[in-house]
Amino acid sequence: MAYQRPDIGKVENDFNELLARFNAAKSALEQTDILARINELKNEFSTYASIASVRNSIDTTNAFYETEQEFFDTNEPVIKDLYIRFYKALGSSKFKDELQQKFGNQLFKLADVSLKTFDTSIIEDLKEENKLGTQYTKLVASAEVEFNGEKMTLPALSAFMESTDRDTRKRAYIANQGFFAGHEKEFDEIYDKLVKVRTSIAHKLGYKNFVELAYYRMARTDYNDAMVEGFRNNVLKYVVPLAQKLRERQRKRIGLDKLKAYDLAHNFNSGNPKPKGTPAEIVANGQKMYSELSTETKEFFDFMVSNDLMDLENKKGKASGGYCTMFAKYKSPFIFANFNGTVGDVDVLTHEAGHAFQCFESRNFQVEEYYWPTMESCEIHSMSMEHLTYPWMELFFGNDTDKYKFVHLSSNILFLPYGVAVDEFQHIVYENPDMTPAERKKTWLEVDKKYRPWMDYDGIDYLERGGFWQRQGHIYRSPFYYIDYCLAQLCAFQFWSKSRKDFNGAWSDYLRLCKAGGSDSFLGLVKLANIHSPFEPNVFEPLFGEIEGYLNSVDDMKM
Numbered sequence: 001m002a003y004q005r006p007d008i009g010k011v012e013n014d015f016n017e018l019l020a021r022f023n024a025a026k027s028a029l030e031q032t033d034i035l036a037r038i039n040e041l042k043n044e045f046s047t048y049a050s051i052a053s054v055r056n057s058i059d060t061t062n063a064f065y066e067t068e069q070e071f072f073d074t075n076e077p078v079i080k081d082l083y084i085r086f087y088k089a090l091g092s093s094k095f096k097d098e099l100q101q102k103f104g105n106q107l108f109k110l111a112d113v114s115l116k117t118f119d120t121s122i123i124e125d126l127k128e129e130n131k132l133g134t135q136y137t138k139l140v141a142s143a144e145v146e147f148n149g150e151k152m153t154l155p156a157l158s159a160f161m162e163s164t165d166r167d168t169r170k171r172a173y174i175a176n177q178g179f180f181a182g183h184e185k186e187f188d189e190i191y192d193k194l195v196k197v198r199t200s201i202a203h204k205l206g207y208k209n210f211v212e213l214a215y216y217r218m219a220r221t222d223y224n225d226a227m228v229e230g231f232r233n234n235v236l237k238y239v240v241p242l243a244q245k246l247r248e249r250q251r252k253r254i255g256l257d258k259l260k261a262y263d264l265a266h267n268f269n270s271g272n273p274k275p276k277g278t279p280a281e282i283v284a285n286g287q288k289m290y291s292e293l294s295t296e297t298k299e300f301f302d303f304m305v306s307n308d309l310m311d312l313e314n315k316k317g318k319a320s321g322g323y324c325t326m327f328a329k330y331k332s333p334f335i336f337a338n339f340n341g342t343v344g345d346v347d348v349l350t351h352e353a354g355h356a357f358q359c360f361e362s363r364n365f366q367v368e369e370y371y372w373p374t375m376e377s378c379e380i381h382s383m384s385m386e387h388l389t390y391p392w393m394e395l396f397f398g399n400d401t402d403k404y405k406f407v408h409l410s411s412n413i414l415f416l417p418y419g420v421a422v423d424e425f426q427h428i429v430y431e432n433p434d435m436t437p438a439e440r441k442k443t444w445l446e447v448d449k450k451y452r453p454w455m456d457y458d459g460i461d462y463l464e465r466g467g468f469w470q471r472q473g474h475i476y477r478s479p480f481y482y483i484d485y486c487l488a489q490l491c492a493f494q495f496w497s498k499s500r501k502d503f504n505g506a507w508s509d510y511l512r513l514c515k516a517g518g519s520d521s522f523l524g525l526v527k528l529a530n531i532h533s534p535f536e537p538n539v540f541e542p543l544f545g546e547i548e549g550y551l552n553s554v555d556d557m558k559m
Ligand SMILES: [Zn+2]
Pocket: 351, 355, 378, 379, 382
């Protein structure tokens, strides 16, 4: 794929010209044609932005793509302003009814909701918000801690935090939190400024506080904070007790008197399940799995492999983490990861591939807004794929397959209380923007105690004072995003449950969902997928009853 830096002046001119023609158009047909041209222009621009960002993450030492990345970061507000003007034109089109017939309502809902989040008066505040977010990322990325007489990064340290030797994992845990405690004042300051600037943006746009604006920013058009509160209450009622039982089983299994914070990542004295084979063998097994799963997944995965659309191996200079993105002009998804020999490698082939598969199935929509849905819906595709591929886990884990499934299901259960705690914490913070850093930490402790009553920080001062949340990047960089994982998990569990009774039925529901892409809102997509909304009060009890029944049927003491 050839890269060239877009000429911003030309993009602006072309866009403005198309916009003028759109506004002056004499028929819906004419507007539809111009809309297609606008879409091409957006695809062209986003493709170059993706290429620059992907190449920058594959080799962070490459100065050329670093400069290109900066170019896109700097020009983001200019482009955002153009897109907003297009949405305004779309919303006030004389032919709105006909366009709605053709493209569906969701495009207009998305246009409407993004207008609620932007005004030129907040551009300087947005830059400030971005700058603070980058400051946080840089601070965490700079982390180096002493461990076993060596200097190491936090990702390198995390392997020791899962050690089967209690002393090792305790020391690693203390070293890890030591970094955050050592920079507590900076973490406090960055967050305090973020809360204030977001609150100021919300006030300028006419909102009481940042919460409502945050929901619009996430393009949530069919649920509100009261519904999310109801969801959290159900997690408290139905999931927290089950999670507590799982922690108790874990304690017995690894033979301790009391589980401390640093024991939680240690699941089995025999070690965590590990995928077998080299990265190339793991990918080959992935290809086998997707060729057996369905004709659609076979076509998708063969496309990814034959077009070299995955960069999976850990290399020097490569950025950490994993993601899925798209080169829209080429209708191609792309997967980035760092294989390291753990369960995470298989998660890439299920979770990230789930995202990529949906994108592949939605690649022919006429508007780019429908290539992906909103975030909570995106996570349904990825998380459900993790469950729908259970029948093939033997390929990766052999004799450890039951152990893998047990850990996977239990860790998904254990995630939910933490996920809603992060969400509740943010609601309280932004509803009370004048709290001091110490008051925020006290708030975290209260929320944490409610949802994770098993948490024992073993006298580590910074954590006992409520500093745990400062390691969670989403709280700084993507406010109110975290609940999306929880909502999607409730949907993914339903796919798990269905697939046990009727695999083909579950698969066809899943496929329909992926093909719908972003053409509907969250609750619309949930309905289309033939599953219950996670906001329905009676979803939790039977679903978690079934999961508990399964987990109880497993003899984990032998694992
Ligand atoms: Zn994901």
